Amino acid sequence: MKMASLIDNDGQRRMKILNRSLLMTALIVASLSASAANAAKGKAQQIKLVNTGTIGSASEKYSRTIARHLYRFIPGKPKITVQSIVGAGGIKAINFAYNAMPRNGLNILLPPDTLVLSQALWPKAVKYNPSHFAWIGSVSAANRVFALRTDSNLKSAKDIRGKRLIIGYTDRTDMSYIIPKLMRDIVKTDIRLVAGFKTARKTIGEMEKKAHVGAAFDWLTWNTIVPHWFKKTGNFAIPLVQIGYYRDPLLKTLPMLHEITNKQDHTLVKLVSTPGAIGYSLLLPPRSPKGALKVLRTAFDEMVKDKQFIGDIRKQRLRLLPSSGLRIQNIVDDVVKTTSANNKARLRSIIFAK
Numbered sequence: 001m002k003m004a005s006l007i008d009n010d011g012q013r014r015m016k017i018l019n020r021s022l023l024m025t026a027l028i029v030a031s032l033s034a035s036a037a038n039a040a041k042g043k044a045q046q047i048k049l050v051n052t053g054t055i056g057s058a059s060e061k062y063s064r065t066i067a068r069h070l071y072r073f074i075p076g077k078p079k080i081t082v083q084s085i086v087g088a089g090g091i092k093a094i095n096f097a098y099n100a101m102p103r104n105g106l107n108i109l110l111p112p113d114t115l116v117l118s119q120a121l122w123p124k125a126v127k128y129n130p131s132h133f134a135w136i137g138s139v140s141a142a143n144r145v146f147a148l149r150t151d152s153n154l155k156s157a158k159d160i161r162g163k164r165l166i167i168g169y170t171d172r173t174d175m176s177y178i179i180p181k182l183m184r185d186i187v188k189t190d191i192r193l194v195a196g197f198k199t200a201r202k203t204i205g206e207m208e209k210k211a212h213v214g215a216a217f218d219w220l221t222w223n224t225i226v227p228h229w230f231k232k233t234g235n236f237a238i239p240l241v242q243i244g245y246y247r248d249p250l251l252k253t254l255p256m257l258h259e260i261t262n263k264q265d266h267t268l269v270k271l272v273s274t275p276g277a278i279g280y281s282l283l284l285p286p287r288s289p290k291g292a293l294k295v296l297r298t299a300f301d302e303m304v305k306d307k308q309f310i311g312d313i314r315k316q317r318l319r320l321l322p323s324s325g326l327r328i329q330n331i332v333d334d335v336v337k338t339t340s341a342n343n344k345a346r347l348r349s350i351i352f353a354k
Contacts, residue, residue: 045078047071049282050097051110052090058220060084061316062139062280063110069309073299078106089173091118091125098128101285105292108282113142113275114175116335120271120344121178121351129286131329131336134293136282137300138323139313143244143276144175145222145251146183147230147237148214149207157187157241157260164190168203168212171196175275176203178351179216179243182272183257185350186265201225208236218276219248220319243269244276245331249321267343268350270335277331279321297325 049067053059060082067080085093090112097109112118116130146157154160160183169176177193184191194212197203200221207215208226214237222230222239229236242248243257258269282300284293303309304322313320 045076045106047074047078047080048083048107049080049110050083050085050093050101050107052086052093052112053084053110054086055084058224058318059110059112059280061318065309065312065316065318066110066139066282066303068312069306070299070303073302073306074295088125089114089118089171091115091122094118095127097283097285098132103285103288105284105289105296108136108284108296110280110282111278113278113281114173116274116278116332117178117271118173119336120339120347123344129336131333132286133332134284134286134288135325135328135332136284136293136296137304137325138277138279138281138328139304139321140220140279140319141244141246141248141276141321141323142218142220142279143242143246143248143251144179144216145219145239145248145254146179146214146216146241146243147222147239149210150235150238152213154240155238157255160189160240161187162189164192165214166192166194166212168194168206168215169196170198170200170203175218175243176200176216178272181351181353182268182347183241185353186261186268216243219250224317242276243273245270245273246277267339268347271339271343271347274331274335277323278328279323281323281328282325293325300325 049063051059051063053063063082067082071077071080085096087093093109094111094115097111101107101109115128119126119128119130148154148160148165152165154163167180169180171177177196180191180193183189197206200217203215204217204225206212219242226236230239239251239254241257241260242251242254247256248254257273258266261269282296284296301324304320310320
């Protein structure tokens with residue numbers, strides 16, 4: 001009886017250990033699996049990464065670079081495929097992610113960095129709440145930089161007050177349009193916007209032809225298309241102000257927009273600065289498994305420190321200024337919570353004014 005009891009106890013202990021091991025494995029795998037059954041059978045899982053960029057855009061390049069590396073840091077090393085959903089300034093893709101994307105941890109989105117701002121500007125088109133998404137992390141911040149040709153003879157952001165400036169932009173949903181419209185109101189500058197040139201490259205090309213005097217694009221765009229413009233010798237353009245949550249490490253002395261505006265306008269500036277903080281981020285749709293978020297955040301944090309990933313980023317001529325998912329989540333939650341309906345209405349009146 002004693003021997004039988006010892007065998008029973010030993011068997012029970014082994015079963016408990018086995019059960020705990022299986023449970024931990026299931027929790028990790030199932031958090032990134034469409035079903036626990038497939039995980040138990042050892043079938044390879046696949047993650048779909050949706051982005052809103054056209055072929056050759058920075059968003060598309062970041063998505064494919066992430067897909068080549070993130071899987072290596074996820075248990076089971078699931079293959080990551082990239083899909084693009086374009087339209088309505090990215091709102092179409094975000095609405096899909098919020099309302100229809102499967103919530104199984106296997107579907108992630110690299111959204112446009114304007115998703116918080118879009119909620120304020122186009123409330124009828126937006127069918128999502130930015131703070132309900134689960135943020136995995138941001139590969140790079142993307143401060144916008146308002147730059148003018150040097151032949152404008154304007155040397156600092158303060159010099160533009162009261163001046164008439166002809167500014168180029170891509171389209172009316174883009175930050176290249178929104179930023180000059182906001183600056184016209186709160187910096188008190190006579191900015192005139194010329195018809196959209198569809199792409200940043202075309203807008204910058206027309207600036208070189210002197211069709212307009214300046215534009216607002218992220219620093220990656222300026223440095224990818226015309227890096228020679230900003231060299232100390234023979235420079236063609238000068239950056240005057242940056243718009244973002246944090247100062248760009250490559251532009252340490254360039255003033256932030258909130259530094260040249262009145263305090264009563266800072267709420268609007270903070271809202272328009274969110275794209276700089278969000279940058280090129282990854283998120284999960286609302287109500288995704290918490291275990292999946294934890295696994296993906298850990299994998300993301302490991303990826304952005306990985307030498308292979310860093311080398312690939314440099315090879316693609318992209319930037320790496322990472323932020324954690326928690327940091328992005330806190331910024332989004334704060335802006336959504338503190339921006340009043342009145343401030344949103346005021347911003348719309350400024351941006352859509354003729």
